[in-house]
Amino acid sequence: MTALPADKAAQLAEVFHLIGDPSRLRIVFACLDEPVCVSDIAAQLALSQSLVSHHLRLLKAARLLDSERRGQKIFYWAADHHIRHVLNDMAIHISEPDDFQE
Amino acid sequence: MTALPADKAAQLAEVFHLIGDPSRLRIVFACLDEPVCVSDIAAQLALSQSLVSHHLRLLKAARLLDSERRGQKIFYWAADHHIRHVLNDMAIHISEPDDFQE
DNA sequence: TTATTATATGAATACATGTTCAAATATCAA
DNA sequence: TTGATATTTGAACATGTATTCATATAATAA
Numbered sequence: 503m504t505a506l507p508a509d510k511a512a513q514l515a516e517v518f519h520l521i522g523d524p525s526r527l528r529i530v531f532a533c534l535d536e537p538v539c540v541s542d543i544a545a546q547l548a549l550s551q552s553l554v555s556h557h558l559r560l561l562k563a564a565r566l567l568d569s570e571r572r573g574q575k576i577f578y579w580a581a582d583h584h585i586r587h588v589l590n591d592m593a594i595h596i597s598e599p600d601d602f603q604e
Numbered sequence: 605m606t607a608l609p610a611d612k613a614a615q616l617a618e619v620f621h622l623i624g625d626p627s628r629l630r631i632v633f634a635c636l637d638e639p640v641c642v643s644d645i646a647a648q649l650a651l652s653q654s655l656v657s658h659h660l661r662l663l664k665a666a667r668l669l670d671s672e673r674r675g676q677k678i679f680y681w682a683a684d685h686h687i688r689h690v691l692n693d694m695a696i697h698i699s700e701p702d703d704f705q706e
Numbered sequence: 707t708t709a710t711t712a713t714a715t716g717a718a719t720a721c722a723t724g725t726t727c728a729a730a731t732a733t734c735a736a
Numbered sequence: 737t738t739g740a741t742a743t744t745t746g747a748a749c750a751t752g753t754a755t756t757c758a759t760a761t762a763a764t765a766a
Contacts, residue, residue, distance in 0.1 A: 505648050506633040508626065513698055514691070515626040522621030523754075524613045531608040540713060546607050553755060555714055574712050574763050584697035588690050589616070595686035596615055625724070642743060655725060657744055676733045676742050708766085715760070722753075731744070736737100 520564055521589075525549055526557045533567055534586060537577035622666055623691075627651055628659045635669055636688060639679035 506514075521527045528547050532538055538546075544554045558578055561567040566585060569578045580586070608616075623629045630649050634640055640648075646656045660680055663669040668687060671680045682688070 506630045508630070511626045511630045511633070514694055515624050515629045517624075517694055517698065518620045518629065519624030522617050522619075522624035524610065524617040525754080527617045527620065528608045528610070528613045531613070541711090550756070551713070552715085552757080556755085559714080571713095571763090576713065582697060584693045587693040588697070591686045591689040591693065592616055592619055595684060595690070596619065627724080643741090652726070653743070654727080654745090658725085661744080673733090673743095678743065709764100710766100711762100711764075713760100713762075715758100717756105717758090719756085720754095722751100724749105724751080726749085727747090729745085729747105731742100733740105733742080735740080 517564060517566065520560060520566060521585075523557075525553065526561060529554060529557050530561060530566060530580060530585060531589065533579045534589075537570070537579040539572075539575040539577050541575070543578070619666060619668065622662060622668060623687075625659075627655065628663060631656060631659050632663060632668060632682060632687060633691065635681045636691075637682075639672070639681040641674075641677035641679050643677070645680070 521530055525547070529543055529549075532543050532546055540554055540558065541551060543549075543558075544551045547554070558567065558569070562569055562578070565581050567578045568581045569576055571577075623632055627649070631645055631651075634645050634648055642656055642660065643653060645651075645660075646653045649656070660669065660671070664671055664680070667683050669680045670683045671678055673679075
């Protein structure tokens with residue numbers, strides 16, 4: 503396989519970097535199946551509302567999450583299904599025995 | 605879906621964090637199909653040998669890469685096939701148009 | 707209007723970390 | 737042994753960033 507160009511690597515790495523933080527990863531996970539409002543995310547994950555909001559801003563800017571206001575609340579959800587696949591594949595990687603090979 | 609537990613999130617995020625750095629991501633990519641020695645990785649990616657070695661240590665510790673010495677050289681390669689899937693899924697996510705939904 | 711709820715924003719800080727440089731270690735060849 | 741090649745290791749630094757706190761903005765209700 504040919505080398506990954508630096509610019510493409512930067513683009514890809516930016517997304518991995520976002521879900522490379524435990525808090526953000528849990529936030530994405532919480533929004534994986536259905537839209538959830540900010541306060542519910544914060545309560546569910548036991549994170550401060552401010553912290554969740556900061557992270558949501560980054561996740562939305564990177565198009566990992568989408569959002570919509572409904573009255574006072576703003577709901578966020580996972581932007582596409584590839585996120586699901588990525589999280590699933592990596593979860594499998596984590597859970598596999600050490601000596602497993604393809 | 606149930607919330608991602610903090611400890612499991614930390615475990616998953618650790619791996620994403622590793623490939624969330626452009627240099628490390630390119631290193632993993634370079635080792636995706638065949639074993640490559642350190643100096644070849646450094647040359648191919650135009651990174652210092654020392655930097656590549658530092659990154660390789662982290663990638664191997666997290667079991668993303670495996671290694672083997674052959675004479676003076678030490679070869680590294682991707683530890684399993686899930687990495688390939690993860691990179692592929694995320695590459696697709698990146699390349700998709702904004703309004704695409706599952 | 708005022709009060710309450712929900713979310714966003716900006717500053718400040720403490721900590722993590724990517725990179726470089728120099729030196730150490732290991733293998734092979736002569 | 738000596739020298740050359742390949743890789744690792746540790747310190748140092750500069751930059752990035754996750755989190756908290758206080759404040760601002762927006763929508764609803766009375």
